[in-house]
Amino acid sequence: MxxxxxxxxxxxxxxxxxxxxxxxxxxxxxxxxxxxxxxxxxxxxxxxxxxxxxxxxxxxxxxxxxxxxxxxxxxxxxxxxxxxxxxxxxxxxxxxxxxxxxxxxxxxxxxxxxxxxxxxxxxxxxxxxxxxxxxxxxxxxxxxxxxxxxxxxxxxxxxxxxxxxxxxxxxxxxxxxxxxxxxxxxxxxxxxxxxxxxxxxxxxxxxxxxxxxxxxxSRLASMQLSALQSRMEAVKAAENAVRTERHDLRHRLQAVAQLVARGEQVEALDFLDAAQTRLEEHKVTRWCRPPVLDAVFASCFEQAKSQDIPVEASISLPDELPVDERELAIVVANALDNAIHANLELPVSRRCIRCRAVSTPGVMLEISNPCAGDVTFDSSGLPLARREGHGLGVQSISAFCRKNGAVCRFDLTDGWFRLQLVL
Incomplete structure (x- = not known):
């Protein structure tokens, strides 16, 4: 027995x-x-x-x-x-x-x-x-x-x-x-x-x-529509600026010709540099080939710059992504949105967002920003929200990683908060 x-x-x-x-x-x-x-x-x-x-x-x-x-x-x-x-x-x-x-x-x-x-x-x-x-x-x-x-x-x-x-x-x-x-x-x-x-x-x-x-x-569709509309508005503004500059090109060339004829080469060069600067100000930067991601990067970076937050970006992504482009765009938007809000708690002199993305040997993304205080992490390595109702972006990123088999790592080192994502 x-x-x-x-x-x-x-x-x-x-x-x-x-x-x-x-x-x-x-x-x-x-x-x-x-x-x-x-x-x-x-x-x-x-x-x-x-x-x-x-x-x-x-x-x-x-x-x-x-x-x-x-x-x-x-x-x-x-x-x-x-x-x-x-x-x-x-x-x-x-x-x-x-x-x-x-x-x-x-x-x-x-x-x-x-x-x-x-x-x-x-x-x-x-x-x-x-x-x-x-x-x-x-x-x-x-x-x-x-x-x-x-x-x-x-x-x-x-x-x-x-x-x-x-x-x-x-x-x-x-x-x-x-x-x-x-x-x-x-x-x-x-x-x-x-x-x-x-x-x-x-x-x-x-x-x-x-x-x-x-x-x-619904959020994917809304974010995609909003980002693409913002991108289209930027492209349209750039096209209008280029059209204006093209219309005025004949007058500018005549002015330059007069300056050169009078021997005022320095003034002519300064005049051309000013025209070139105006064109560069309206130039649309393309961050990557996938359109939704490109629109999200552009929209978030413009939002950061409008809040006096410098952006240091180096992005090299493949034309074909191993995951759904819209879902990855949500991750990028959440991460950059968190970085923007963290910077707003700092004086202007300390604000900065660094964004790097590479495609070899695999798709890897890193977004970092200075942090005003300590960050508490839970047992899974996810940062805990400081206030009620916050932390939804981190949960969304974590859910994306679980669904797609991606690896994400949150870190706080030397006053810089980093998100590293490997697909």
Missing amino acids: DVYHTLLVAVTQLFLGSYVMLLIDFRKPVRLWRARWLATVTLVVCANLAGLLFLNFWNTYQRIGVLTVTLPYILTTLWCSAYRDFRAVFNLATALFVGSVGAVNSLLAHLFLGDDPYRGPWSLVVRAISFLLMFFLLRRFSFTYRQMLHQLNHRWGILCIIPLATFLAVIYTINRLDVTPAVMVLLYALLAVCACSYYLMYLFFERVQQETDARYE
Whole structure:
């Protein structure tokens, strides 16, 4: 029986651990924190398995397993999770709910097959099949859930209530009541209520994601239209200036000819230099070939210069980008907008924005600006907003990187804040 109990707990913990890993969002670097989580959880589970196999620990385990396994699971997950709040608790509550499903199905096998739920082979088979089926359901749920982790910052505590209450009610019922048809109806009623709540959560998450995508697409279209309109206005102004200069060219040439004829070469050269300067002032700078990105760079740089913020830019991007041009334009616009706002907190003499982009060996972008004070970073390396309602630009950049497999790094060194993005 000790061997069987050990095998039963091992199968249960193997599946529960896979559920937690399916839903958890590890801290960065992900590989390191995933390895730490695996090592710690494996050590905890192996210690319990050793007690079951060699120390006749089963009766005690049934009473205090929450303390010897569940509590270490919770603490380890909070330690390794990127979110040390109710989002991590919801992850664990979901795994506990799935464990409750397996335990209740084992009791059902005992009721109809006469199999001891903690000793008979059918208990183990039914439990394993239940866990396997729930794994595929959770895998479908996990994609939407992971998106919500970064978009929904509140109300996770409320979402934890139903699965945790279901788990505690199931454990209490199993340990305190005999297995009868009435008790099984009660248990499955509890599981059904929790399952319905998860379905409603799924629909809610889907709705939030659809609204977020719609707002994002609207912002993309709005930003694209605004940037292109601004670019067209600049081009039109330059064309008007060139047309005016062309109209006056004949008169300028006559004036220069008169100056040269009178031997006033210096004055003639100064006159030509002044005309050249006027043309340069209306020259439209093309920052890159992709039109939306070029328009965003031009619009943001003009906005910075209008606020007395010098711009040092060196941009070399390929004609074909490895990501959606509009989405990258949103990243650039957010980063430059943050840099502009950071500069406005500084005296004019200290203001500056540096922007560099290269296309080899890969597309790399760096935007830096002087910073007025310290910047606090979270466990994922993202800068925390100083005021309520700020930080949306950083979240947008982070979401872009997750979607496209890009790498972004925020840094504060020697009073300069830097964003480095590698595609």
